[in-house]
Amino acid sequence: MPIYEYKCNRCGKITTLLVKGFKEPDNLECNSCGFKDLKRIISTFNSVSSHKERLASFDPRARHSDSFYKDTRNIGLEAERMLMKAGVEPTDDFKTKLDKVRTDPSSVIKDYES
Ligand SMILES: [Zn+2]
Structure with missing residues (x-):
């Protein structure tokens, strides 16, 4: 969504x-003042929303292409989904680690080596 x-x-x-x-949506209204003349802007939450969509469309049983595994943003999707299904909010520690792996996958290898 x-x-x-x-x-x-x-x-x-x-x-x-x-x-x-x-x-x-119809009946658009400003949350602050109730004014009805609003202009749509490019959302700063785009990355969040696209990650949510990525998560929602992720099927752990599906066969994934090589490009899926090469895309570091897909790392940890299954773990995240399992938490969501269990109704568990991921801890900050979990999210931090996931972010780290996604943005710099080699950091994990370095962590293991040290
Ligand atoms: Zn307003």
């Missing part, structure tokens, strides 16, 4: 909406 952000044309505050489907 995409997250859209709207900027209020009166107070300038940002209203964030999780949009079901890909239709612009």
